[in-house]
Amino acid sequence: MNRFLTLLHKEITELMRNGKLIWLPIVLMIIGISQPLTSYYMPQILDMAGNLPEGASITIPTPTGEEVLSGAMSQYGTIGTLLFALATMNVIAQERQNGSITLVMVRPVNEWQYLGSKTVAQLALLLLSLILSYCLTWYYTNLLFTPVDWQVMLSSLVMYCFWVIFVVCVTIFVGTIIRQSSAIAGVSLLFLALISLLTSLLPKFMEWSPGNIRGEATKLLVEQQWTESAWTVIGSTATLSLLLFIAGVMVMKKYKRY
Amino acid sequence: MLVNIDNLSKQFKEKRAVSNLSFTIREGSCIALLGPNGAGKTTTLQMLARLLTPDSGAIQFKGYAEKDYRPLIGFLPQHPSFFNWMTGKEFLFFAGKLSSIPKKQLQARVQETLRFVSLEEAMNKKIGGFSGGMKQRLGLAQALLHKPKLLILDEPVSALDPKGRRDFLHLIEELKQDMTVLFSTHILHDAEQICDEVLILQDGCLKWKGSLPALRKEFDLLPIKVQTEEPMNGIIEQLEIIEDYEYIDAKTVKVRLPEYVHHNEFLQALINRNLSVTHFEIMQDSLEDAYMKVVRQ
Incomplete structure (x- = not known):
């Protein structure tokens, strides 16, 4: 336990020193609030863009607060996921490439502690960023559109957190197998895209799929109640993430060389 | 251990x-x-x-x-x-x-x-x-x-x-x-x-x-190097106090003496045979030779 905490402390310090703990929340906050802002100013933006014939009139229905929040979710689903994978791809690959992992593994550290500290630190960073970003987006949505109940916001946030957990576990698992950091991000994103694609192609067989998380979170916003399918998705995502983590540890135990 | x-x-x-x-x-x-x-x-x-x-x-x-x-x-x-x-x-x-x-x-x-x-x-x-x-x-x-x-x-x-x-x-x-x-x-x-x-x-x-001394001893070789003005052919071969020898050229030779023979004795023997010794060296760098021999074996 002590070794795990030491490693975790090192990971968190590293996140602070290399600035990730600052730029990632900021970028994610910008992505989040851009949704209510652009939705609100869309008529003006279209007007400024010009090129509309004289007398043309466009009526854009004002979205509800819930719709704006689910729009933000879809931003997290695309640019956000890309960011999550890019932020996570390096955590093991870098230490293997520059060899600093040797001076850690020459001490009595086991693979659980090593991979555990990486995963927990990465989750702390990404979940913190997501929570800050989502809360800020919620605040702007309440200012500019119809207010959304905080409990509804919170339950959709909790739901969405599981997507982040899944992305981190996938990327870290791929990171234990591949050494090249760009390939890690590529393979992870491909895998996540495949899951989402299969989910929309074969909805009947993929009810459990983590790819449904965004849909469920949107449903929580609009219908405002937890359904059974929500629990299924949460359960399966948590199980898959845990399995991926265990598989990552097993892969590391098989390493012949650090 | x-x-x-x-x-x-x-x-x-x-x-x-x-x-x-x-x-x-x-x-x-x-x-x-x-x-x-x-x-x-x-x-x-x-x-x-x-x-x-x-x-x-x-x-x-x-x-x-x-x-x-x-x-x-x-x-x-x-x-x-x-x-x-x-x-x-x-x-x-x-x-x-x-x-x-x-x-x-x-x-x-x-x-x-x-x-x-x-x-x-x-x-x-x-x-x-x-x-x-x-x-x-x-x-x-x-x-x-x-x-x-x-x-x-x-x-x-x-x-x-x-x-x-x-x-x-x-x-x-x-x-x-x-x-x-x-x-x-x-x-x-x-x-x-x-x-x-x-x-x-x-x-x-x-x-x-x-150990290193053991390495020296085992492969070592010919630790004394002598150079004379006159060619030594035929003379070195006759000396009974020499265990082994190797000519570098006619006037230069590397030899090994048995443990009980002091190197002065060898020098004396050379002088007694009217050779003018211009160089007499007990080589310390023979470790490298020993190493090379091990590696080449």
Whole structure:
């Protein structure tokens, strides 16, 4: 336990020193609030863009607060996921490439502690960023559109957190197998895209799929109640993430060389 | 005896890096692992440090039941790399905590180690700004921080300048009073200065093991070199006090004398035969010859 905490402390310090703990929340906050802002100013933006014939009139229905929040979710689903994978791809690959992992593994550290500290630190960073970003987006949505109940916001946030957990576990698992950091991000994103694609192609067989998380979170916003399918998705995502983590540890135990 | 290494083998894709290596490490000894580049020195040391899993064979520490003996060893890789964003002191604290040094002792131990490798002034600087020599010394500091029983150093001095190399060898010399040291090098002179045993590796096989004087004795060879004005053909062959000889040219010869014959006797014999001796040398560098002979065997 002590070794795990030491490693975790090192990971968190590293996140602070290399600035990730600052730029990632900021970028994610910008992505989040851009949704209510652009939705609100869309008529003006279209007007400024010009090129509309004289007398043309466009009526854009004002979205509800819930719709704006689910729009933000879809931003997290695309640019956000890309960011999550890019932020996570390096955590093991870098230490293997520059060899600093040797001076850690020459001490009595086991693979659980090593991979555990990486995963927990990465989750702390990404979940913190997501929570800050989502809360800020919620605040702007309440200012500019119809207010959304905080409990509804919170339950959709909790739901969405599981997507982040899944992305981190996938990327870290791929990171234990591949050494090249760009390939890690590529393979992870491909895998996540495949899951989402299969989910929309074969909805009947993929009810459990983590790819449904965004849909469920949107449903929580609009219908405002937890359904059974929500629990299924949460359960399966948590199980898959845990399995991926265990598989990552097993892969590391098989390493012949650090 | 501290460690017993039994039948260690490691195969990389096409190359057999180490094959059936067996030796023991005496407690308190200082052992040099010699051999040309690619002989398998680094592979052997990495297997000892448990960074590389051997294909077969066993490494057993005497009186240590657990399989994971990492608490007992300190390891300095050939090119140590650290977390560049840490300061030297932070890194040692990090390493010390991972090795479970009790909190109360850690502070004192870090200070002591930093003083030992003379990094006290730089301890609060980022490792990213360290010079190669400083990194090497920090690497040594992290290896001996937890007072390991066996200190493993992979080419500790090959990247250092002459002064750095001398200082580093002094440090190792001091350390070998407290712990068993095993280090690899391809420079014989370093080995000669500080170690009392050598292992010579060639193509992954152990070619020779023992003390340096024993190596000299076994292969040595022809340690006396004589040069005269007149050709010596026919004269050397007649001398009964000579055990072996080798002509370099007609006027220069290398000889070995049996132990009971003093070299003055040989000189006397030459003078008695009216030879004018222009050069008479007892060669010290014959260790290199011995090494070459082992490697060429």
